[in-house]
Amino acid sequence: MEGLVTQIQGLSGTASDVLSLQNLLKQADDSLHAESTRLPPFLDQLDPSKHSLGYLYFLEACTAGPVTQEQASSFVLTIARFISSCVAEQIRLAPDKFISVCKRFKDQVLLLEEPLRGVAPMLTAIRKLQLSSEHLTALHPEFLLLCLLSKCYKTALSILDEDIFEVDQPRDLFLYCYYGGMISIGQKQFRKALELLHNVVTAPMSTVNAIAVEAFKKYILVSLIHHGQFPTNLPKYASSGAQRNLKTLCQPYVELASSYSNGKIADLETYVEANKDKFESDNNLGLVKQAVSSMYKRNIQRLTQTYLTLSLQDIANRVQLNSPKEAEMHVLQMIKDGEIYATINQKDGMVRFLEDPEQYKTCEMIERIGSSIQRLMTVSKKLNVMDELMSCDPLYLAKAGRERQRFDFDDFDNVPPRYNI
């Protein structure tokens, strides 16, 4: 044990030394696990910022066994200190150990019921583990879970804003998008929530999983709130398993969506009352209530397409609100949110609906469009790379080869036999 410690201290200098150290540590891993109870004092001899790899191995062996409440708080401190001071290159040599250490960190933090303590260290851990900001690690969903439980949504939003292009494990993606969707709903950013939940629902899955089912329920509700309608069919890039099974598994929500599209608030409310306990058991009752209140907004928006001016009393009648005052509040809120363009004339209680005043003449618009074009160009390049990769995929070639026509049109000869791999 002491020999190992001195080796770690000696070999943590240059990159090649670290690689040889890694081999040594891999061989010594089992003996470390066997003596896990004796290890904590050795941790003090190692410096996490210089000997990160060795420290990681020791730490992982220490935390492997069951942990009591008192040990938990001390471990939480040690791990937090380690995460903040470790060196990223050495950590990336043993990513799975790092991930398991961080997961145990999360478990202990939850055991202590102080999720807030885990948020900042987890964020640093993600930044150190990621190869680039487009890389989704297994720590992302853990971090989002901690943010959700500790209700600090804003820190999560900085992570959610980054575009993801590489994923390690599909389960990470599902959990990440699901939690991300919930956080965005909490921040009332429904567009982002819709995007994230859409990703869960349409991600490739060979069998339907529970995360997708829960996400689908929220997806229906958020799309009702944000768009005012729910597309009955999933797009064709959703897996066929999802297309067939998700709707049957979320029957009450689909019916809610169809009664929403009828436009009558009274019907919607009766339906919600009838199925209240189902919604409540899914923890979705709050969202359902928001969906019901968004019905008023939908109806007012529909009015803008028919009328140029309307009195507040008329609006209240058509949208089934109780009084012109309520109608005025709703319209005011919508103007502030930028959902409609209108002016309210308080003298005679008339609302005049206007066109979108954007003239597309300003320099800001040029910058916006310019930056969108740049983003689109990077996406397009990535798509081309993926397309080429896919064309060379042997699974695809096998299936595509099988589907060739038997006869060539031009000369009625047999096409050479199908492409066998």
Add this chain to the structure above:
Amino acid sequence: MASSSSSGLTFKLHPLVIVNISDHYTRVKSQMNPPPLTSTSTTVNGVEPLQQAPRVYGCVIGVQRGRTVEIFNSFELLYDPSTHSLDRPFLEKKQELYKKVFPHFYILGWYSTGSDAQESDMHIHKALMDINESPLYVLLNPTINPAQKDLPVTIYESELHVIDGIPQLIFVRSSYTIETVEAERISVDHVAHLKPSDGGSAATQLAAHLTGIHSAIKMLNSRIRVLHHYLVGMQKGDVPCENSLLRQVSSLLRRLPAIESEKFQDDFLMEYNDTLLITYLAMFTNCSSTMNELVDKFNTAYDRHSRRGGRTAFI
């Protein structure tokens, strides 16, 4: 047959002549009977199919002032294969008509197409010698050679050389320059831009237009960079200060911006935004189509329950 001429005359050729000759040749070639499809189809009237490269003939007219010969225009002539000479009455009638319109122009010579001057051409050449003592022979080579850089047009003069003790007239090559008037320059420009090599759809025309603008802007950029470099050097003191150049640069700079008004700014930004939006839309369409293909491929490869079997064969 071709060595360089020693007559000392300078020749100036107008593009109109070249365009006329090539037009004549193209018309005749495309009006010819098409070559037979297969060997089994009957020949028309028992006549063998014509040669692939017909020769066309005509006259060139222009002005000679002192030592400079300027060829302005040309017209077509009929070639009589039986007498191996050009149709004389027709030539004279045409000459009279042209004299009425262009009193200053004289017949300077004749033209034909082919790859090289031939012996039989000397007959025609001599026949024209009674109109002009030393006629010119303009030869256009209609075969398209993409590697060739200059025009496939040669001007021959005739000279009396002693070969094997016999004085003979032979063709000698002369050099020439191209001369244009403004109208000709505009029309040649027009034709050159409007007809790209593979037959101009709207997309290639737009691309050609934008490429032209791009190269113009690139050249402007490089010139400005040269000026900038020079001015920086002058500021540092490496280059001696020259006030006249500085005055010129400053007057150049003061010419822009040419318009500075509210309305111009509005219209300019609106048009700029429109172009950006169209580019954005085009990129979107491009991206969506790539994504569509990718999704199709993915579904074929990985989706277990996609349609099985292939399309049925049908005859």
